[in-house]
Amino acid sequence: xxxAPTVYDVAAHAAVSIATVSRVLRRPDDVRPETRTRVLDSVxxxxxxxxxxxxxxxxxxxxxxxLFLPGHDAIDEPEPDWAVLTDxxxxxxxxxxxxxxxxxxxxxxxxxxxxNLYFDEVLRGAEVESWRRGFALMxxxxxxxxxxxxxxxxxxxxxxxxxxxxxxxxxxLAHVSRRIPVVVLADSRPGDELDHxxxxxxxGMRALTxxxxxxxxxxxxxxxxxxxxSPDEADRHxxxxxxxxxxxxxxxxDLRVRxxxxxxxxxxxxxxAEALLAPGSGSAGDGAGAGAGAxxxxxxxVGGRALPDAVVCANDQTALGVLDVFDRAGVDVxxxxxxxxxxxxxxxxxxxxRLTTVRQPMGELGRVAVRSIVRRLxxxxxxxxxxxxxxxxxxxxxxxxxxGSARTx
Amino acid sequence: xxxAPTVYDVAAHAAVSIATVSRVLRRPDDVRPETRTRVLDSVxxxxxxxxxxxxxxxxxxxxxxxLFLPGHDAIDEPEPDWAVLTDxxxxxxxxxxxxxxxxxxxxxxxxxxxxNLYFDEVLRGAEVESWRRGFALMxxxxxxxxxxxxxxxxxxxxxxxxxxxxxxxxxxLAHVSRRIPVVVLADSRPGDELDHxxxxxxxGMRALTxxxxxxxxxxxxxxxxxxxxSPDEADRHxxxxxxxxxxxxxxxxDLRVRxxxxxxxxxxxxxxAEALLAPGSGSAGDGAGAGAGAxxxxxxxVGGRALPDAVVCANDQTALGVLDVFDRAGVDVxxxxxxxxxxxxxxxxxxxxRLTTVRQPMGELGRVAVRSIVRRLxxxxxxxxxxxxxxxxxxxxxxxxxxGSARTx
DNA sequence: CTGAAAGCGCTAACAA
DNA sequence: TTGTTAGCGCTTTCAG
Numbered sequence: 001x002x003x004a005p006t007v008y009d010v011a012a013h014a015a016v017s018i019a020t021v022s023r024v025l026r027r028p029d030d031v032r033p034e035t036r037t038r039v040l041d042s043v044x045x046x047x048x049x050x051x052x053x054x055x056x057x058x059x060x061x062x063x064x065x066x067l068f069l070p071g072h073d074a075i076d077e078p079e080p081d082w083a084v085l086t087d088x089x090x091x092x093x094x095x096x097x098x099x100x101x102x103x104x105x106x107x108x109x110x111x112x113x114x115x116n117l118y119f120d121e122v123l124r125g126a127e128v129e130s131w132r133r134g135f136a137l138m139x140x141x142x143x144x145x146x147x148x149x150x151x152x153x154x155x156x157x158x159x160x161x162x163x164x165x166x167x168x169x170x171x172x173l174a175h176v177s178r179r180i181p182v183v184v185l186a187d188s189r190p191g192d193e194l195d196h197x198x199x200x201x202x203x204g205m206r207a208l209t210x211x212x213x214x215x216x217x218x219x220x221x222x223x224x225x226x227x228x229x230s231p232d233e234a235d236r237h238x239x240x241x242x243x244x245x246x247x248x249x250x251x252x253x254d255l256r257v258r259x260x261x262x263x264x265x266x267x268x269x270x271x272x273a274e275a276l277l278a279p280g281s282g283s284a285g286d287g288a289g290a291g292a293g294a295x296x297x298x299x300x301x302v303g304g305r306a307l308p309d310a311v312v313c314a315n316d317q318t319a320l321g322v323l324d325v326f327d328r329a330g331v332d333v334x335x336x337x338x339x340x341x342x343x344x345x346x347x348x349x350x351x352x353x354r355l356t357t358v359r360q361p362m363g364e365l366g367r368v369a370v371r372s373i374v375r376r377l378x379x380x381x382x383x384x385x386x387x388x389x390x391x392x393x394x395x396x397x398x399x400x401x402x403x404g405s406a407r408t409x
Numbered sequence: 410x411x412x413a414p415t416v417y418d419v420a421a422h423a424a425v426s427i428a429t430v431s432r433v434l435r436r437p438d439d440v441r442p443e444t445r446t447r448v449l450d451s452v453x454x455x456x457x458x459x460x461x462x463x464x465x466x467x468x469x470x471x472x473x474x475x476l477f478l479p480g481h482d483a484i485d486e487p488e489p490d491w492a493v494l495t496d497x498x499x500x501x502x503x504x505x506x507x508x509x510x511x512x513x514x515x516x517x518x519x520x521x522x523x524x525n526l527y528f529d530e531v532l533r534g535a536e537v538e539s540w541r542r543g544f545a546l547m548x549x550x551x552x553x554x555x556x557x558x559x560x561x562x563x564x565x566x567x568x569x570x571x572x573x574x575x576x577x578x579x580x581x582l583a584h585v586s587r588r589i590p591v592v593v594l595a596d597s598r599p600g601d602e603l604d605h606x607x608x609x610x611x612x613g614m615r616a617l618t619x620x621x622x623x624x625x626x627x628x629x630x631x632x633x634x635x636x637x638x639s640p641d642e643a644d645r646h647x648x649x650x651x652x653x654x655x656x657x658x659x660x661x662x663d664l665r666v667r668x669x670x671x672x673x674x675x676x677x678x679x680x681x682a683e684a685l686l687a688p689g690s691g692s693a694g695d696g697a698g699a700g701a702g703a704x705x706x707x708x709x710x711v712g713g714r715a716l717p718d719a720v721v722c723a724n725d726q727t728a729l730g731v732l733d734v735f736d737r738a739g740v741d742v743x744x745x746x747x748x749x750x751x752x753x754x755x756x757x758x759x760x761x762x763r764l765t766t767v768r769q770p771m772g773e774l775g776r777v778a779v780r781s782i783v784r785r786l787x788x789x790x791x792x793x794x795x796x797x798x799x800x801x802x803x804x805x806x807x808x809x810x811x812x813g814s815a816r817t818x
Numbered sequence: 819c820t821g822a823a824a825g826c827g828c829t830a831a832c833a834a
Numbered sequence: 835t836t837g838t839t840a841g842c843g844c845t846t847t848c849a850g
Contacts, residue, residue: 004588006827017837022829032835047587052566053465054827057842062462064547064566091609091616095810096803097763120529127548131555136563138473138547139536154545157461157473178456179413200500207500350759354506394505401504415843426821431845441819463843466826 005046014042025050065135065373066158067126067366068151069119070142070167119164122185125366126162133374135159142167155180160373162366181376183369186360189231195376195385197368201232201342204358204391205239206246208340209312212399213247215338218309219255224262224272224322226314233264236314236342258308262318269313269321276306277329307337310399316341316348316357323351323398338399353397361389414455423451434459474544474782475567476535476775477560478528479551479576528573531594534775535571542783544568551576564589569782571775574640590785592778595769598640604785604794606777610641610751613767613800614648615655617749618721621808622656624747627718628664633671633681633731635723642673645723645751667717671727678722678730685715686738716746719808725750725757725766732760732807747808762806770798 007018014021016035023031024039031039042048056062123139130137140154151168155161155176163173165187173182173194183195190196212218223240226233244257260275262268313319319341326333333339333353341348344359368387376382395401416427423430425444432440433448440448451457465471532548539546549563560577564570564585572582574596582591582603592604599605621627632649635642653666669684671677722728728750735742742748742762750757753768777796785791804810 004827007829008827018828019830019838020836023836026829030835035836044584047584049561049585049588050565051466051827052562053462053471054842055565055829056462057460057466057844058827058829060829060842063562091612091767091800091802093616093620093802093804093810096805097809120532123529123532123548127550131549131559136547136549136566138545139532140540140545141536150540152458153461153472156459156464157545175453175456176458179458203500207502211502346755358500391500393500393502395502396505400506401502416845417843427844428821428823428846429819432820435845439819444820460843463826464845466828467843467845469826469845 004051005048006051007048009046010039010042010048013046014039062157062159063135064138064158065126065130065370066138066140066154066161067123067369068140068142068154068161068163068167069123070164119362121362122164122366122369125363126370127366129367129370133370135370135374148172151176160377162369162373181373181380183372183376185365185369187231188235190384190386193384195372195387197365197372197387197389199360199365200388200391201235202239202242204360204393205236205312205342206243207239208342208356208358208393209240209243210246211393211395212310212312212338212340213243213252213255215310215399218338220258220308220310221256222258222260222272222276222308222311224260224269224311224313224318226262226264226318228261230264233314240312256308262314264315264317266317266321266324269318269323270325271321272318273311273322273325276308276311277325277331278306307331310338310340313339313341316343316345316355319355319357319398320347320351323353323355327352334397334399340399344394348396351398356396356399357394358391359394360391364389413460414457415460416457418455419448419451419457422455423448471566471568472544473547473567474535474539474779475547475549475563475570476532476778477549477551477563477570477572477576478532479573528771530771531573531775531778534772535779536775538776538779542779544779544783557581560585569786571778571782590782590789592781592785594774594778596640597644599793599795602793604781604796606774606781606796606798608769608774609797609800610644611648611651613769613802614645614721614751615652616648617751617765617767617802618649618652619655620802620804621719621721621747621749622652622661622664624719624808627747628661629667629717629719630665631667631669631681631685631717631720633669633678633720633722633727635671635673635727637670639673642723649721665717671723673724673726675726675730675733678727678732679734680730681727682720682731682734685717685720686734686740687715716740719747719749722748722750725752725754725764728764728766728807729756729760732762732764736761743806743808749808753803757805760807765805765808766803767800768803769800773798 007021010021011018014035016039020031020035021039021043024036024043028036052063056064127137138154138158140150142150147168151161151172152175156179158180160181160183161176162183162185164185170192173184174192176182177194181195183197184190184192185197186199187196188198188201213221221244223237225237244255248255260272262272311319311322313322319339322339323333326337326339331337339355341355341357344357344362348355348357368389372385372387375385416430419430420427423444425448429440429444430448430452433445433452437445461472465473536546547563547567549559551559556577560570560572560581561584565588567589569590569592570585571592571594573594579601582593583601585591586603590604592606593599593601594606595608596605597607597610622630630653632646634646653664657664669681671681720728720731722731728748731748732742735746735748740746748764750764750766753766753771757764757766777798781794781796784794
């Protein structure tokens with residue numbers, strides 16, 4: 001490691017020219033077998049590893065793709081103390097029985113938020129696809145202030161960049177995209193000339209809602225929104241509305257619909273659920289009169305007339321908050337109320353009851369993003385691409401198929 | 410994006426020399442404010458992003474660290490069909506109610522194995538620490554055959570490399586480490602001159618086992634091993650043995666211990682558990698006579714005399730397999746038998762009962778690895794470092810503190 | 819404070 | 835089949 005050997009060293013050692021060394025490494029078949037092995041031997045003998053930087057420079061190609069993700073939650077931890085690392089004489093016994101299943105995990109002073117696992121999937125997808133296409137993958141996550149620096153830094157080292165929506169300001173993207181192709185992920189409101197890969201929020205929510213509405217005895221539905229400035233919320237809301245309209249057109253004119261404001265957070269979901277349980281609340285909807293027909297197998301009429309037959313939430317976190325409250329209040333889900341989410345986060349697989357939701361193909365997002373970049377690399381003139389990935393509805397216990405009915409699309 | 414602007418373009422545009430452009434970007438204070446802004450303006454106007462490759466070459470420093478992880482499970486998927494991506498008219502409704510909580514998740518043809526989430530933690534830790542130290546992070550995962558190529562490839566592009574144990578053959582590591590510092594993660598049997606960061610398997614298992622043995626009425630214990638060629642298994646087994654020896658020395662001479670062969674897999678755990686339940690089995694141990702004193706609050710004596718008071722497993726997967734079988738057989742855990750694992754995988758947080766285990770600080774592993782590399786980068790002469798990270802015992806329902814007793818270390 | 823010039827290690831014509 | 839020779843775009847002395 002004293003002084004990394006170069007092509008020149010290898011060439012000298014093998015008594016050939018540097019060009020031949022290069023050839024052996026890149027197009028081995030263009031070299032006579034004997035010379036080839038001789039060179040290879042020298043490579044091994046000297047411990048030669050070609051410099052990626054030099055390659056990139058000479059070849060005008062880095063062979064690297066970049067992925068920019070939203071930042072982690074816990075960043076500003078103090079500089080760690082090395083000393084503690086070698087002292088393993090005291091193993092703490094932590095009583096973890098109280099830990100909330102869906103909450104963050106304490107790990108030696110850090111916090112790992114399950115919601116982040118989400119992006120890990122994107123990363124894995126991108127990683128796999130990158131290498132398959134012959135590219136290495138460089139990752140970076142948003143760090144508030146230094147974001148600009150990082151993006152610029154990474155942009156100079158890669159042949160293409162995939163960026164998760166809302167993590168990088170538009171002007172920065174514009175700047176960077178003058179040098180390399182940039183693809184924006186999971187953004188449904190493209191206002192630029194970049195390539196976009198998004199997920200079909202509208203169709204997903206339409207399908208899910210249709211399923212919910214087709215369930216037996218569903219006549220009163222609450223939709224819990226996300227923040228009003230979210231494009232995701234807008235799309236999902238539209239999907240919900242379309243399903244409602246479809247249902248009404250198909251003979252469900254008496255369907256009652258109410259809209260409650262959420263904010264994509266668990267707490268937001270809790271608030272809405274509590275309001276629904278509070279006696280006295282009840283209207284604010286846009287629908288017709290009270291639900292037609294009594295519910296079968298309904299639980300206790302907690303919350304009386306305020307409680308709908310189904311709560312359709314704009315995302316999983318919200319739905320989990322709703323489940324929290326219903327669970328604590330003894331409301332039978334799905335017996336009395338059905339609850340659905342959107343996203344397909346892990347926590348939804350472990351809630352009680354497990355959450356029916358729309359799963360976004362995060363891994364696929366990462367893969368398609370990479371493909372998209374590679375594509376543009378080969379054909380830079382191509383008009384901006386907009387790929388929308390299909391989603392899938394996962395029917396779980398919070399709104400199971402047995403209570404539902406016809407297959408919808 | 411036609412032709413990326415270079416320092417020359419910027420220099421010309423700003424009417425300065427390329428050296429000045431470089432200075433503005435690297436040591437802005439060495440340049441008169443007026444020229445500086447002039448250059449900066451040109452940078453913006455031209456959409457200039459410095460080439461990482463050229464920088465790396467000229468500066469003999471990539472500013473990038475590499476992380477090599479074990480491969481993903483699902484790799485050999487067919488080349489995806491682009492057509493399907495734009496057809497989102499049919500949203501599938503998947504009945505996900507039967508899905509095993511701890512099993513893989515089906516996602517549009519791919520499988521995402523929760524066990525992998527494990528390494529994601531390492532990745533996040535490394536990512537955070539890298540950027541904090543001023544390095545970008547490049548990731549790669551083992552792909553059976555092409556591994557050698559990838560490692561070499563990545564090695565040429567980074568200033569240092571962190572590798573998860575057993576993912577790269579020793580000779581390859583040796584080769585690469587002649588060029589850049591290499592740190593091996595989670596490997597407890599360093600047979601090389603490289604830096605190592607590992608986890609305290611011995612102390613962790615010793616602490617956990619001591620806790621188990623100190624529990625009321627624990628007189629008959631089964632240890633389920635990992636594969637015999639695993640260094641982790643060796644260490645954990647040693648920790649177990651030490652705890653047993655300690656217990657015996659402290660008046661537990663009648664402690665009965667049996668060792669069953671596992672293989673770190675869930676199925677392995679299942680097999681052992683089934684054997685334990687099978688009537689007729691019973692010995693094979695090394696311990697003294699039957700357990701002293703009747704168990705309190707014990708459930709039905711399923712499996713009769715073969716069933717121990719506690720099953721200590723070499724890893725979580727094994728323990729989850731054991732829990733599977735016990736659960737199905739109606740064996741009360743922890744009432745009748747206590748079960749423990751090792752690793753701290755997510756699935757253990759969601760099993761029934763939730764699994765008591767030793768948590769490895771995966772995120773910390775990634776962070777420390779990076780620190781370790783940076784350290785060696787600044788002081789290449791340093792003797793090989795061996796850092797052992799402390800673990801922590803997570804007491805959950807499968808072997809809770811109430812049934813246990815004294816605090817151990 | 820700014821400019822000129824010499825590489826950094828490799829690839830890719832073009833020759834031989 | 836192999837060698838020669840330009841650069842690739844930037845950092846960095848060393849002068850001015």
